[in-house]
Amino acid sequence: MSSFKGSDTYxxxxxxxxxxxxxxxxxxxxxxxxxFVVTRGLEKCLHAYPLDExxxxxxxxxxxxxxxxxxxxxxxxxxxxxxxVQLDSQFRLLIPRSLMDxxxxxxxxxxxxxxxxxxxxxxxxxxxxLASKKDTYEKVAEHLIGGQR
Amino acid sequence: MSSFKGSDTYxxxxxxxxxxxxxxxxxxxxxxxxxFVVTRGLEKCLHAYPLDExxxxxxxxxxxxxxxxxxxxxxxxxxxxxxxVQLDSQFRLLIPRSLMDxxxxxxxxxxxxxxxxxxxxxxxxxxxxLASKKDTYEKVAEHLIGGQR
DNA sequence: AGGAAAGTGGGGAAATGTGGGGTGAATTGG
DNA sequence: CCAATTCACCCCACATTTCCCCACTTTCCT
Numbered sequence: 165m166s167s168f169k170g171s172d173t174y175x176x177x178x179x180x181x182x183x184x185x186x187x188x189x190x191x192x193x194x195x196x197x198x199x200f201v202v203t204r205g206l207e208k209c210l211h212a213y214p215l216d217e218x219x220x221x222x223x224x225x226x227x228x229x230x231x232x233x234x235x236x237x238x239x240x241x242x243x244x245x246x247x248x249v250q251l252d253s254q255f256r257l258l259i260p261r262s263l264m265d266x267x268x269x270x271x272x273x274x275x276x277x278x279x280x281x282x283x284x285x286x287x288x289x290x291x292x293x294l295a296s297k298k299d300t301y302e303k304v305a306e307h308l309i310g311g312q313r
Numbered sequence: 314m315s316s317f318k319g320s321d322t323y324x325x326x327x328x329x330x331x332x333x334x335x336x337x338x339x340x341x342x343x344x345x346x347x348x349f350v351v352t353r354g355l356e357k358c359l360h361a362y363p364l365d366e367x368x369x370x371x372x373x374x375x376x377x378x379x380x381x382x383x384x385x386x387x388x389x390x391x392x393x394x395x396x397x398v399q400l401d402s403q404f405r406l407l408i409p410r411s412l413m414d415x416x417x418x419x420x421x422x423x424x425x426x427x428x429x430x431x432x433x434x435x436x437x438x439x440x441x442x443l444a445s446k447k448d449t450y451e452k453v454a455e456h457l458i459g460g461q462r
Numbered sequence: 463a464g465g466a467a468a469g470t471g472g473g474g475a476a477a478t479g480t481g482g483g484g485t486g487a488a489t490t491g492g
Numbered sequence: 493c494c495a496a497t498t499c500a501c502c503c504c505a506c507a508t509t510t511c512c513c514c515a516c517t518t519t520c521c522t
Contacts, residue, residue, distance in 0.1 A: 169392045171394070178481085186479090279375060305353075308377065324469080403469080
């Protein structure tokens with residue numbers, strides 16, 4: 165099971181490629197290191213799952229969705245935006261155009277490791293997202309680190 | 314389960330490395346001695362968790378967050394600042410740049426062992442922190458040690 | 463006192479992040 | 493249906509950072 169963490173800003177080159185931060189790559193099962201599934205995230209970002217984590221997610225979805233109208237809609241939306249991507253020999257990810265547009269990614273990508281997946285943000289959008297939240301880091305962390313236990 | 318205690322001041326070398334005080338190292342499960350997770354603490358300091366303690370914390374995070382919008386924010390905030398770090402053969406920790414900047418650590422680090430984790434402070438900031446507190450140690454201690462019983 | 467461990471410093475090899483060229487496949491438009 | 497352009501993917505290049513190892517001094521322990 166992966167456990168992505170940390171954050172970093174990387175450049176997108178003229179061809180739309182970005183390196184996956186190596187500290188995140190190291191958290192992936194070796195067999196799954198070459199293939200990612202990139203999909204549209206919640207909020208204005210992309211989610212990248214290494215293949216093994218994606219399979220886990222897909223299995224969850226298969227088992228938990230009934231055939232309600234709502235579920236069908238969710239699955240369609242999710243799958244519509246999901247693309248399987250191979251890393252090149254330098255472990256770079258070619259971001260599919262439609263997803264790049266959706267996340268408004270231009271020259272730079274802000275990566276965040278979020279446990280089972282990696283998020284890709286446009287740095288500006290991420291700043292805005294943070295600014296839109298009133299909670300401070302302290303408040304959030306007290307809850308989990310300081311709080312109970 | 315670790316139980317860190319005590320404090321010490323150490324130098325950061327030109328490459329950003331500090332030794333982990335050996336008395337604290339001794340409190341770590343042998344399997345977890347090589348890897349730490351460093352993250353942003355409350356107040357202007359860093360927290361370093363040996364891998365086993367971190368896993369405990371991470372499990373809490375995974376289980377206590379649903380996929381609500383607020384939870385996503387929590388997890389992002391926390392994970393954004395968490396970095397996994399390997400100690401070198403001399404048991405030194407390479408402090409990630411972003412965290413070093415955040416904690417304003419320059420030449421020296423003040424270590425405090427705090428039960429399940431180790432805190433890293435800039436010595437100056439720690440002094441300021443103490444000064445900013447009006448409660449004396451006696452007052453606080455009465456609360457916890459003297460209190461009931 | 464002697465040996466071991468702890469704390470500090472630094473050199474050099476390997477890995478990382480970034481750039482670009484070239485070749486074939488796929489897409490588009492005439 | 494073919495030609496022109498774009499696109500995806502292979503390879504090579506190179507500066508910088510990271511990591512691994514060796515070395516020296518001081519402190520601690522028996």
